[in-house]
Amino acid sequence: MNSQRPRARAAILISGRGSNMELIHRHSTTGNCHIDIVGVISNRADAAGLKYAHNAQLPTFVIEHNLYKSRAAFDLELQHKLVTLEVDLIILAGFMRILGADFTNYFAGKIVNIHPSLLPKYQGMHTHQRALSNNDADHGASVHIVTANLDAGPVIAQTKVAIKQDDNAHTLAARVLAAEHHLYYKVVNWLARGIVYVVDGQLYVNNSRLQRPVVFKNNKIEQAYEYLEQ
Numbered sequence: 347m348n349s350q351r352p353r354a355r356a357a358i359l360i361s362g363r364g365s366n367m368e369l370i371h372r373h374s375t376t377g378n379c380h381i382d383i384v385g386v387i388s389n390r391a392d393a394a395g396l397k398y399a400h401n402a403q404l405p406t407f408v409i410e411h412n413l414y415k416s417r418a419a420f421d422l423e424l425q426h427k428l429v430t431l432e433v434d435l436i437i438l439a440g441f442m443r444i445l446g447a448d449f450t451n452y453f454a455g456k457i458v459n460i461h462p463s464l465l466p467k468y469q470g471m472h473t474h475q476r477a478l479s480n481n482d483a484d485h486g487a488s489v490h491i492v493t494a495n496l497d498a499g500p501v502i503a504q505t506k507v508a509i510k511q512d513d514n515a516h517t518l519a520a521r522v523l524a525a526e527h528h529l530y531y532k533v534v535n536w537l538a539r540g541i542v543y544v545v546d547g548q549l550y551v552n553n554s555r556l557q558r559p560v561v562f563k564n565n566k567i568e569q570a571y572e573y574l575e576q
């Protein structure tokens with residue numbers, strides 16, 4: 347790992363609670379996540395996560411999507427803000443807007459998202475209920491690079507959570523969220539440090555193609571990728 351590398355300038359985009367943002371911020375202050383958060387941007391003025399960001403003295407910006415005539419006009423405003431902030435990394439953390447191809451292509455390889463399912467399973471909404479309805483043994487969350495195709499960009503890492511017999515969507519969502527909090531900052535750190543990177547839409551780790559997502563179970567990384575824990 348390159349400790350000389352400057353911290354990545356990161357913007358975190360939220361729409362709601364912001365618990366993943368909070369965890370990433372906390373880890374950035376303890377040195378576990380090599381980023382400077384140069385902006386927290388919400389598309390909703392009432393996003394609860396803005397309160398934490400204010401208290402943590404992070405620069406916050408609200409760009410309310412419903413004030414824009416079109417999706418493209420909103421995307422463009424967001425793009426301008428991110429360019430002004432000179433971001434290296436754009437972290438979606440519960441950001442509930444679909445970003446258009448012009449936006450995702452402009453920032454190709456720099457946008458990362460966490461999705462509450464073991465992608466490619468259950469793109470879109472209601473993932474916890476869908477995993478339960480299908481009697482899956484495992485559920486979880488995936489961190490992936492964002493492309494123009496919703497929830498379909500290359501997956502860097504996943505965390506698996508065993509489904510219990512008496513789980514409902516609520517109990518399962520809570521355990522998945524806790525696992526997300528262990529996962530997201532680590533993957534952001536890999537990207538920030540250039541340990542994992544994207545070339546022509548393909549993921550690389552330490553100069554080799556990442557052939558399949560890095561899997562965490564019980565918040566521990568699988569053996570083949572133990573070196574990533576450093």
Ligand code: GRF
Pocket residue numbers: 360362363364365366367439440441460461462487523526
């Ligand atoms: C998480 O479940 C995440 O996977 C999904 O939206 C939720 C955001 O939660 N994309 P929070 O706002 O980070 O608490």
